[in-house]
Amino acid sequence: xxxxxxxxxxxxxxxxxxxxxxxxxxxxxxxxxxxxxxxxxxxxxxxxxxxxxxxxxxxxxxxxxxxxxxxxxxxxxxxxxxxxxxxxxxxxxxxxxxxxxxxxxxxxxxxxxxxxxxxxxxxxxxxxxxxxxxxxxxxxxxxxxxxxxxxxxxxxxxxxxxxxxxxxxxxxxxxxxxxxxxxxxxxxxxxxxxxxxxxxxxxxxxxxxxxxxxxxxxxxxx
Amino acid sequence: xxxxxxxxxxxxxxxxxxxxxxxxxxxxxxxxxxxxxxxxxxxxxxxxxxxxxxxxxxxxxxxxxxxxxxxxxxxxxxxxxxxxxxxxxxxxxxxxxxxxxxxxxxxxxxxxxxxxxxxxxxxxxxxxxxxxxxxxxxxx
Numbered sequence: 001x002x003x004x005x006x007x008x009x010x011x012x013x014x015x016x017x018x019x020x021x022x023x024x025x026x027x028x029x030x031x032x033x034x035x036x037x038x039x040x041x042x043x044x045x046x047x048x049x050x051x052x053x054x055x056x057x058x059x060x061x062x063x064x065x066x067x068x069x070x071x072x073x074x075x076x077x078x079x080x081x082x083x084x085x086x087x088x089x090x091x092x093x094x095x096x097x098x099x100x101x102x103x104x105x106x107x108x109x110x111x112x113x114x115x116x117x118x119x120x121x122x123x124x125x126x127x128x129x130x131x132x133x134x135x136x137x138x139x140x141x142x143x144x145x146x147x148x149x150x151x152x153x154x155x156x157x158x159x160x161x162x163x164x165x166x167x168x169x170x171x172x173x174x175x176x177x178x179x180x181x182x183x184x185x186x187x188x189x190x191x192x193x194x195x196x197x198x199x200x201x202x203x204x205x206x207x208x209x210x211x212x213x214x215x216x217x218x219x220x221x222x
Numbered sequence: 223x224x225x226x227x228x229x230x231x232x233x234x235x236x237x238x239x240x241x242x243x244x245x246x247x248x249x250x251x252x253x254x255x256x257x258x259x260x261x262x263x264x265x266x267x268x269x270x271x272x273x274x275x276x277x278x279x280x281x282x283x284x285x286x287x288x289x290x291x292x293x294x295x296x297x298x299x300x301x302x303x304x305x306x307x308x309x310x311x312x313x314x315x316x317x318x319x320x321x322x323x324x325x326x327x328x329x330x331x332x333x334x335x336x337x338x339x340x341x342x343x344x345x346x347x348x349x350x351x352x353x354x355x356x357x358x359x360x361x362x
Contacts, residue, residue, distance in 0.1 A: 008317050009314060009317045009318055010317055010318065010319070013318075040270070040272070043270075043272040044271050044272050044275065044314075047272055047275035047276060047278075047279055048275065048314055048317075048318070050279060051275065051278055051279060051318060051357045052318050054357045054358075054359060055318060055319075055320065055356050055357055055359055056359075057359050
């Protein structure tokens with residue numbers, strides 16, 4: 001899922017200081033699962049915005065709503081139901097949702113309520129960690145399913161580096177050296193041959209270094 | 223300035239049951255401050271952050287939660303969850319430059335014990351000294 005964190009309330013209060021009617025829009029997708037921007041978080045932020053504005057002596061009306069997703073046109077069309085009722089949208093979706101509203105509503109002011117952080121998962125309640133960098137050229141079949149792009153501080157393709165000590169990365173004692181983990185795992189699975197070949201210099205264009213990326217499926221387009 | 227705070231306490235069924243079931247004169251007679259209003263819940267673990275914030279929206283000057291002792295919650299983890307929610311509210315108050323002491327969590331034994339009265343008195347003093355909620359400011 002896409003993992004996000006709510007911005008500090010004071011930052012959001014400052015964003016909306018020129019508005020009187022705000023549509024606070026949650027997303028029932030990833031940000032709901034990581035408890036950053038779902039229906040429950042909309043309810044909390046709505047209260048905080050009202051309290052924050054009240055404290056500044058400013059009147060604000062906050063309309064609460066949540067869409068199934070904010071990354072599909074068909075769901076953004078749901079904004080039609082609120083036409084004329086707000087003068088700005090505060091989106092609790094990831095950056096994709098904010099962009100989608102901006103793309104599809106040229107005259108609507110839209111603000112982000114969360115910082116979109118990474119693609120990750122939750123192995124224990126309340127903790128999320130990055131697992132995938134969306135690099136566009138997956139090598140997980142060679143690395144035992146563990147990603148060196150997202151989980152190595154240097155995104156090395158041939159590791160580990162000299163900063164790996166006792167299975168831990170030199171940047172932080174809480175960070176596993178993923179290359180040590182890859183070696184250990186492949187050894188356990190008797191698949192060491194998978195990484196014997198030296199990986200060539202990587203072409204990072206599919207990772208976004210060639211500009212914004214796009215996927216087009218001719219079998220699905222009409 | 224003459225100020226009587228509006229304090230909302232959220233208690234679980236177990237920590238408040240005796241206080242609520244006793245004759246309505248018992249609590250005041252024991253010194254339970256008139257500024258504190260009791261909101262009874264099945265378990266404080268059910269409490270949402272938004273409920274505590276709504277209390278501020280509705281004019282409370284302070285809120286607090288009374289749940290079971292950490293290791294004796296009837297629903298195992300309920301009062302621990304409540305404590306986390308109170309922490310979240312304290313953090314949110316700090317973000318808004320409001321005294322986090324306006325929200326507190328207490329873990330108390332079940333029933334009407336002197337501690338139940340004592341924390342109410344403590345909150346009455348604490349909120350009285352902080353003054354009216356900054357959220358009650360005049361809206362322009």
